[in-house]
Structures are given as structure tokens and as C-alpha cells.
Amino acid sequence: MTNKLTFDFAATSVGDLPTPEPDSPYRPRRPYRFSTLCATVENPSLKDQYGSSSVPIYQTATFKGVGGEYDYTRSGNPTRSHLEHHVAKISSAVHGFSVSSGMAALDTILRLLKPGDAIIAGDDLYGGTNRLLAYLRTHAGITVHHVDTTKPDTIIPLLKTENNIAMVLLESPTNPLLKIVDIATIAKEVKERVPAALIVVDNTMMSPFLQRPLEHGADVVYDSATKYLSGHHDLMAGVITCNRDDVAKQIAFIINATGNGLTPFDSFLLLRGTKTLALRLNQQSSTSMLVARYLHSLGFPTFYPGLPDHPNREIHERISNGYGAVLSFSTGSKDVSERVVAATRLWSVSVSFGCVNSLISMPCAMSHASIPAATRAARGLPEDLIRLCVGIEDSADLLDDLERALIDAGAVRRTATGLVRVQTSIGEAVQKLAEKEAAKDEIPPHEKQWVVSAPGKVILFGEHAVVYGIPALAASVSLRCYAISTPRTDNTLGVHFLDIDVGQPGGFKHEWSLSGLPWDAVPSQSSQVEGEVALNHQLLDVISSQVLADISDANARQASLAFLYLYMVLAAHSGQRPALTLAARATLPVGAGLGSSASFSVCTSSSLLLVFGRIRVPSQSLPASPSPPPASSSSSPSPKLSDALAQCTNIYAFLLEKILHGTPSGVDNSVAVFGGGLQYTKGQSGGLEAIEGFKALRFLLTDTRVPRNTRSLVAGVAERLAKDPNGVGQVLEQIREVVVRARHKLGEEGNAATVLAGLIDENHAHLVDLGVSHPSLEDVRDVTRKYGLATKLTGAGGGGCAVTLVPDDFSESSLSSVIATLKEKGYVPYLTEVGGPGLGILIAQGTSVLPLTPPEPATPEIESDGESGAQTVTLFAQKSKPELGSWIGSLGDWAYV
Numbered sequence: 001m002t003n004k005l006t007f008d009f010a011a012t013s014v015g016d017l018p019t020p021e022p023d024s025p026y027r028p029r030r031p032y033r034f035s036t037l038c039a040t041v042e043n044p045s046l047k048d049q050y051g052s053s054s055v056p057i058y059q060t061a062t063f064k065g066v067g068g069e070y071d072y073t074r075s076g077n078p079t080r081s082h083l084e085h086h087v088a089k090i091s092s093a094v095h096g097f098s099v100s101s102g103m104a105a106l107d108t109i110l111r112l113l114k115p116g117d118a119i120i121a122g123d124d125l126y127g128g129t130n131r132l133l134a135y136l137r138t139h140a141g142i143t144v145h146h147v148d149t150t151k152p153d154t155i156i157p158l159l160k161t162e163n164n165i166a167m168v169l170l171e172s173p174t175n176p177l178l179k180i181v182d183i184a185t186i187a188k189e190v191k192e193r194v195p196a197a198l199i200v201v202d203n204t205m206m207s208p209f210l211q212r213p214l215e216h217g218a219d220v221v222y223d224s225a226t227k228y229l230s231g232h233h234d235l236m237a238g239v240i241t242c243n244r245d246d247v248a249k250q251i252a253f254i255i256n257a258t259g260n261g262l263t264p265f266d267s268f269l270l271l272r273g274t275k276t277l278a279l280r281l282n283q284q285s286s287t288s289m290l291v292a293r294y295l296h297s298l299g300f301p302t303f304y305p306g307l308p309d310h311p312n313r314e315i316h317e318r319i320s321n322g323y324g325a326v327l328s329f330s331t332g333s334k335d336v337s338e339r340v341v342a343a344t345r346l347w348s349v350s351v352s353f354g355c356v357n358s359l360i361s362m363p364c365a366m367s368h369a370s371i372p373a374a375t376r377a378a379r380g381l382p383e384d385l386i387r388l389c390v391g392i393e394d395s396a397d398l399l400d401d402l403e404r405a406l407i408d409a410g411a412v413r414r415t416a417t418g419l420v421r422v423q424t425s426i427g428e429a430v431q432k433l434a435e436k437e438a439a440k441d442e443i444p445p446h447e448k449q450w451v452v453s454a455p456g457k458v459i460l461f462g463e464h465a466v467v468y469g470i471p472a473l474a475a476s477v478s479l480r481c482y483a484i485s486t487p488r489t490d491n492t493l494g495v496h497f498l499d500i501d502v503g504q505p506g507g508f509k510h511e512w513s514l515s516g517l518p519w520d521a522v523p524s525q526s527s528q529v530e531g532e533v534a535l536n537h538q539l540l541d542v543i544s545s546q547v548l549a550d551i552s553d554a555n556a557r558q559a560s561l562a563f564l565y566l567y568m569v570l571a572a573h574s575g576q577r578p579a580l581t582l583a584a585r586a587t588l589p590v591g592a593g594l595g596s597s598a599s600f601s602v603c604t605s606s607s608l609l610l611v612f613g614r615i616r617v618p619s620q621s622l623p624a625s626p627s628p629p630p631a632s633s634s635s636s637p638s639p640k641l642s643d644a645l646a647q648c649t650n651i652y653a654f655l656l657e658k659i660l661h662g663t664p665s666g667v668d669n670s671v672a673v674f675g676g677g678l679q680y681t682k683g684q685s686g687g688l689e690a691i692e693g694f695k696a697l698r699f700l701l702t703d704t705r706v707p708r709n710t711r712s713l714v715a716g717v718a719e720r721l722a723k724d725p726n727g728v729g730q731v732l733e734q735i736r737e738v739v740v741r742a743r744h745k746l747g748e749e750g751n752a753a754t755v756l757a758g759l760i761d762e763n764h765a766h767l768v769d770l771g772v773s774h775p776s777l778e779d780v781r782d783v784t785r786k787y788g789l790a791t792k793l794t795g796a797g798g799g800g801c802a803v804t805l806v807p808d809d810f811s812e813s814s815l816s817s818v819i820a821t822l823k824e825k826g827y828v829p830y831l832t833e834v835g836g837p838g839l840g841i842l843i844a845q846g847t848s849v850l851p852l853t854p855p856e857p858a859t860p861e862i863e864s865d866g867e868s869g870a871q872t873v874t875l876f877a878q879k880s881k882p883e884l885g886s887w888i889g890s891l892g893d894w895a896y897v
């Protein structure tokens with residue numbers, strides 16, 4: 001069968017197709033401009049027999065005869081041919097194709113690949129693109145590397161290390177964050193290194209009117225023509241354009257073979273829509289600029305390439321002719337954003353964009369919902385982001401409607417001097433500052449010293465049951481883990497775990513040469529966030545057997561494994577292997593049921609995410625804030641870290657908890673990140689709920705000092721459940737009831753202590769039934785019961801810690817005598833405050849707190865380029881436990897989640 005879909009344009013120059021011959025050498029005609037080309041549908045090789053001024057619809061499946069121009073509409077149809085010729089003309093292309101949707105266009109293009117090929121794609125992609133790429137990865141043996149395509153430098157290392165890059169998939173501006181990708185530079189760099197790789201561009205956001213990537217080095221361009229090309233949201237279509245004859249031939253083959261060519265009627269509608277493309281998009285773009293300026297002036301972080309401070313704006317201006325009609329902004333709160341979207345009337349709530357009517361949406365809940373929440377968070381897509389797709393309505397009406405919605409939703413309020421944005425989150429302001437600082441800060445994050453901290457936790461109700469989906473009630477405690485990561489220059493990774501006793505002073509220290517680590521065992525998929533957050537057991541085994549074989553202490557081994565695993569995965573993603581030492585130290589007892597593993601996991605993951613630039617905080621001083629005492633404080637006035645940063649850290653901390661714990665529920669790491677009091681339900685979206693009631697209560701924690709292991713205690717319960725599903729299932733349900741009643745009580749005003757005490761006893765009895773108590777814990781219960789106090793085990797049990805509720809009216813003298821009795825018996829009681837801050841990051845180191853002369857020379861094992869960095873690490877190791885928290889708090893300005 002002959003290919004009817006490809007045109008032979010050799011005889012005619014595309015650009016001046018409808019331009020009449022110059023009538024005189026002295027009055028030459030210039031090629032027509034874009035809107036003229038758009039409005040003029042001419043195809044000299046397909047003249048209509050009746051001279052119809054509108055292209056007719058050839059609504060037929062077959063054509064009579066043999067050897068004619070057309071035989072079967074799947075292979076070619078005159079209405080479609082007219083459309084394809086027209087699209088090619090306005091796209092500076094030799095070949096044009098039209099298919100049944102934008103995704104069908106991408107699918108057609110991706111079929112050019114073979115199993116074993118790899119694609120480099122962006123990390124801020126349309127959800128549907130992401131979904132199709134994920135499908136090909138699992139079903140077609142295609143490797144996908146998601147990188148930040150706004151930085152051409154992230155692509156080069158992959159071109160060097162991977163020998164199978166067959167396609168680079170770009171989109172500019174990206175959707176929905178409107179990030180700018182330098183298509184021209186990337187195309188040039190890729191072509192120089194891997195000439196066979198195809199540069200493919202999704203041009204939907206711009207349309208050929210505003211951007212023609214074939215003019216900038218792209219090989220294949222596609223558009224979801226459902227958007228601007230058609231303009232009316234009354235059809236689905238995709239178009240593909242290219243200049244290479246070999247590629248065009250394959251595309252024509254695929255379209256014919258799969259039968260996804262556009263129907264005659266839709267081809268007619270699309271051709272009709274295309275005629276007004278320039279007119280519509282001109283109007284839409286100019287209103288978009290007004291809307292973007294309006295939102296920006298109110299102080300909302302607004303993403304639109306037309307705004308003066310939009311990153312890479314000059315690149316956009318080099319490769320395109322306008323800024324388009326999609327913009328996004330964030331209110332700082334998901335709730336507020338939801339209210340804004342619900343309150344608009346002229347802006348319709350709808351997915352998609354590009355039609356004559358204005359649309360509003362929340363990408364995380366709509367167009368990008370198919371991207372897992374974890375991936376969205378890791379890619380920095382704010383859950384509160386609102387996307388606006390501007391139509392052709394009167395701009396004053398659109399602004400008026402938006403303003404009303406912002407006021408109704410509480411995002412702005414009227415004052416005597418005009419509208420003022422209501423600050424929903426100072427975290428967002430800090431994040432904005434961070435981004436600005438990071439952009440102008442010439443010290444890369446891996447060359448900086450990072451100091452972080454995270455709290456331990458007490459589970460008041462629901463431990464163990466929480467692993468099976470039952471809610472647990474937990475709160476942060478004032479005991480914390482602290483970590484300092486210090487850059488070094490000797491191609492070595494070091495750890496210094498000061499609390500892990502391996503029989504030598506100063507805890508456990510170890511170093512590994514970076515070049516000696518088993519890099520071959522890191523799968524290339526780990527350069528994708530999905531790959532990173534799924535635990536790779538093979539990599540764990542290789543690290544354990546090849547790198548950690550000489551470490552016999554189990555605690556040291558597990559902690560080192562967690563650290564090395566995350567380091568290697570993040571290094572694989574970034575293509576960098578920065579040398580550093582991580583020092584960790586806690587005021588928490590390790591392995592006693594107070595979430596030491598989770599606070600260590602949060603400290604380790606946040607340190608490494610900071611080093612690799614995956615999370616960012618302001619690097620210079622922020623507005624002065626009194627340093628919050630990190631050892632305790634429930635009302636810290638310090639700046640807040642953003643929700644996106646917290647979520648991203650929590651995802652990776654959970655991964656490390658899996659390494660340390662086996663099958664954690666996620667409650668411990670969530671408390672360590674978010675702090676405060678929480679109700680946590682595993683695996684549920686929205687399974688994290690803040691509880692205020694905790695803060696009013698006082699607790700006594702008692703470390704029995706009986707060593708135990710969370711991993712084996714959790715495994716023990718799983719075994720019991722497998723053996724006796726009904727009996728153990730019933731106990732779990734009884735725990736659920738206790739949790740529900742306790743949650744109710746914690747939410748109430750007034751004296752809840754008596755009811756809670758009863759529930760504490762009840763919950764402990766159920767934990768005894770699960771087999772996780774210990775004689776030492778029963779002994780602590782006996783001591784406290786004599787004083788009328790209720791106690792239960794907390795955490796995994798089997799020894800470790802007990803928690804005792806101390807009512808407000810409990811006398812100080814009785815409390816002193818309970819504490820004395822417990823101490824006499826060899827236990828370690830801690831009176832703790834609950835509900836303090838979660839993850840903290842030192843954002844600006846002060847100098848005054850560092851002594852002019854360090855008491856000792858810097859420890860040789862912990863190297864640092866900066867002198868003060870080495871001093872900090874030395875003092876970190878030397879401070880006594882009681883002074884550690886306040887000393888570290890005084891190092892400078894801290895920001896907390």
C-alpha cells in the first residue's frame with residue numbers, strides 16, 4: 001500500500017505556499033505572516049473539483065477503484081490530508097500527521113523505540129505522559145530517566161554513562177509549573193554526543209503559533225490538538241510534525257498499522273479551529289499576562305514566563321514568540337486553594353486547557369493525579385497549586401471573577417489601602433526565600449555543612465495494631481536525634497555514630513572509599529523517584545555483603561546500611577558523588593521504643609537530601625528569630641520549613657525505617673518529621689491528622705534498659721496473627737476501639753486524664769495479649785500503680801520504654817518519689833514534654849557561638865574544609881548529653897516543620 005499521509009513538498013517551499021508569485025521585481029511580495037497562513041487553507045496538490053471554499057468532509061471508509069490516490073480511510077483520507085498539509089505548513093514542517101488524541105500522538109512516536117532503548121524525559125511532565133512512560137517501562141523494556149530538563153547539565157552525564165539513549169522528550173514550558181527548557185541547547189548538545197537520538201518536543205502549551213521547535217533542532221514535534229489548535233474543546237486530536245523523511249515514513253507506517261488516524265469529521269473540525277488559532281491565542285496570552293501580574297502583585301507565588309523574574313525567561317524569549325495562556329499560582333494552603341477553585345463562576349473547573357473558555361484546576365487532584373503523591377512531592381509540585389487556563393472572555397470579567405473567588409476563599413482580604421494577601425503559611429515565604437537564596441548562592445549544597453535534628457516519639461495508643469491499618473495516637477517528645485554532615489575533599493565517605501557503643505571511646509566510626517562502593521549494583525531506574533522510594537533488596541544485600549562484612553555490631557551495621565543505601569541511590573540520581581562525613585548523636589535512648597530509628601532516619605535522609613540539593617532551605621540569615629530551644633518547646637516562633645520539604649523528607653525517612661525496622665507502619669517517621677501530636681493511619685491518603693489535645697498532658701517515660709529489637713517484635717506479632725487470625729484479629733479490633741475512644745477524649749476540653757488513664761491500662765492489656773510486654777515493663781506498672789498512675793508499654797515493647805500519664809493535680813512530691821523508686825530499681829525515668837517541633841534544619845550559622853579557640857584540635861577522622869565546620873563537629877562530640885540540645889540550638893537560626 002502506498003503511503004498517502006506523507007506529502008511531497010520538494011517542489012514547493014512550505015513557508016510561502018499561499019503567497020502569490022511576485023508581480024514585479026520592484027514590488028516583491030513578502031511571505032505571509034502567521035495569522036494569514038493559519039486562516040488560509042490551500043493545498044495545490046489536492047484541488048477540490050467544485051472549488052469549495054471550505055474543505056469538504058469525506059465521510060467514507062473506503063474509496064472505489066484500484067491504484068487511486070486513496071483506498072481506505074485508515075491509510076489516508078482527503079479531509080485528513082488537507083488538515084495534515086495545513087498543520088505542517090504552520091509548523092515549519094515538511095511532514096504532518098493527525099491522530100485521535102495527543103496521547104495517541106505520543107504513543108505513535110514512542111513506538112519508534114525498541115526494547116532496551118532508553119528515554120530521557122523531564123520531571124515536571126503532564127500526568128498522562130508520565131503514565132504512558134511508566135507503562136512502557138514495565139511492558140516494553142524501555143528505560144526512562146527523569147531529569148530536571150531545565151538544567152541541560154543534568155542530561156550530559158546520562159549521555160556519557162548510558163549507551164542506549166534513543167530519545168529525549170522535552171516540553172517547554174512545563175505543565176503545570178511553567179518551567180523553561182532550553183530546547184535549542186539540549187538538541188545541540190545531544191546531537192553532538194548521540195547523533196542518532198531523536199529530540200521529541202511536546203509543544204501543546206505553546207502551539208505552532210508561539211513556538212516551532214523544528215526550527216530549534218527538534219526532530220519530531222507533537223501537540224495535543226484538543227487544546228489550542230482546535231480551541232473549542234469539542235474534539236480530541238493529536239498532531240505530529242517532522243522534517244526527516246525516514247522518521248516520517250515510520251510514523252506513517254505506525255499510524256496506518258495501529259489505525260489511530262484522525263476521523264474525517266474531526267479532521268474537518270480541527271482544520272476549521274486552526275484557522276482562528278492566532279486570533280484566539282493572541283487574546284488569551286494578553287489576558288494571561290494581566291492575570292499573572294495581578295496574582296503576582298498580591299504576593300502569590302505565580303508561575304508565568306511573562307513575569308519579569310520568571311526563571312529562564314530569556315531562554316523562553318529566544319525560542320518562542322509569546323508566553324502562552326496557562327499559568328499557575330499557589331496560595332500556601334491546599335484548603336484555601338480548594339475554596340478558590342470552588343468559588344469561581346466564570347472560570348470552569350475542568351481538566352485540559354486551550355479552549356476559548358477559561359478553566360481553573362488543581363493539578364495534583366486532577367491532571368497530575370496519576371503521578372503518585374510521593375513522586376509529586378519529590379518533584380516539588382505543590383499540592384495547593386492552582387492552574388489557570390485563560391480563555392477569550394473579557395479580561396475584566398475574568399479578573400473580577402477571580403478576585404471575588406480569592407476574597408470568598410479567604411486568600412485575600414480588603415483593607416483600607418486595597419487588597420492584601422492573607423498569609424496562610426509562613427513556610428511558603430521561607431521556601432520562596434530559600435529558592436531565591438539558593439539561586440544566587442554560589443556554594444553548591446554538597447560543599448556546605450548541614451546540621452539537622454528530629455524528635456523521638458511516644459505512642460500513647462495503638463502501637464503494633466497500627467502496622468495493620470488501625471489508627472495510632474502518637475506525639476513528639478523533647479528528646480531528639482541530631483546530625484551534622486560535613487563535606488570533605490578526599491573521595492571518602494565517613495560515619496560517626498556517637499551513641500553506638502562498640503567498645504571504643506567516642507562510639508562507632510567508619511570510612512569507605514567512594515570509588516570502592518559497589519556502584520554497579522545501583523539500578524539505573526534509581527534515577528527515577530518511583531525507583532528510589534521502592535526498597536531495592538538486591539542493592540541492600542550487595543552493600544551488606546560487600547561493604548559492611550567487617551562490621552560485627554548489629555546497630556552499627558544497620559545504621560551504616562541505611563546511610564550508604566540512600567547515599568548511593570541519591571548519587572545515582574544526581575550523577576555526583578560528594579565526599580562527606582555524617583555524625584549522628586541523640587539525647588534519646590537508642591532502641592528503647594522512643595522512635596530512635598525514626599529520628600535517626602529523618603536526620604540522615606534530610607542531611608543527604610540537602611547535600612544532593614533535593615530539598616532546599618534559605619542559606620543566609622532569615623528575619624531574626626529567637627533560637628527555639630530544640631530540647632523542648634511547643635510554641636516555637638522560628639520560621640517554618642515547607643510542607644513539600646517535610647513530605648519529601650518523610651518519604652525517604654520511611655525508606656530508611658524499612659531498612660532499620662523491617663515492616664514499619666510509618667507512624668514513627670511521620671512524628672519525627674511533622675512533630676506535635678498526630679493520629680496516624682497507615683497507607684491512607686489523608687491518614688495524618690494533627691491532634692492538639694496531647695500538648696496539655698504530662699508524661700513520664702521510663703527506660704527499662706532491657707534491650708529489644710523492634711524488627712523481631714513486629715515479626716512476632718505477624719507470626720501470632722498468621723497462626724491465630726481470629727483471636728489476634730479480635731485483639732487488634734479491641735485496640736482500634738481504645739484508640740477511637742482516646743481520640744475522642746483528646747479532642748475534648750476539660751479533664752480527660754481519668755478516662756485516658758483507664759484506656760492506657762486497657763491498651764496495655766491488649767499488648768500483653770499480643771505477647772509484646774516484658775517483666776520489666778510489668779514491674780514499672782506495679783511501681784506507678786501504687787501511686788495511682790496508669791502506665792503502658794510504648795513502641796514495640798519487649799523491654800524498652802513505658803509511658804505513664806501524670807495528671808495535672810499529681811503532687812510534685814509524689815512524682816519525685818515515683819522517680820526515685822524507679823531509679824533505685826535501675827530504670828531511667830525521663831519527664832518529657834510532648835508535642836514539640838518536628839524536623840529542624842540550621843539555616844544560618846551564627847559565628848558568635850563558636851569559641852575563638854577550640855578546646856581541642858579538630859578530630860582527624862571528621863574532616864572539614866571550613867575551620868568553623870570542624871569546630872562544630874568537635875564540640876558536637878564533646879558536649880555532655882544534657883547540654884547538647886541547647887548548645888546546638890544556639891548555633892544559629894533554625895527552621896522547623
Ligand SMILES: Nc1ncnc2c1ncn2[C@@H]1O[C@H](COP(=O)(O)OP(=O)(O)OP(=O)(O)O)[C@@H](O)[C@H]1O
Nearest residue numbers: 555558559591592593594595596597600710795796
Ligand atoms: N543515634 C543513632 N545513631 C545511629 N543509629 C541509630 C541511632 N538511633 C537509632 N539508630 C538505629 O536504629 C536502630 C534502633 O531501632 P529500633 O527500631 O530497634 O529502636 P527504636 O526506634 O528506638 O524503637 P521503636 O521503633 O520501638 O520506637 C539502631 O539499631 C540503629 O541502627
Ligand SMILES: C[C@@](O)(CCO)CC(=O)[O-]
Nearest residue numbers: 463464664665666795796
Ligand atoms: C511497633 C510499632 O507499631 C511502633 C514502633 O515504634 C511498629 C510501627 O508502627 O512501625
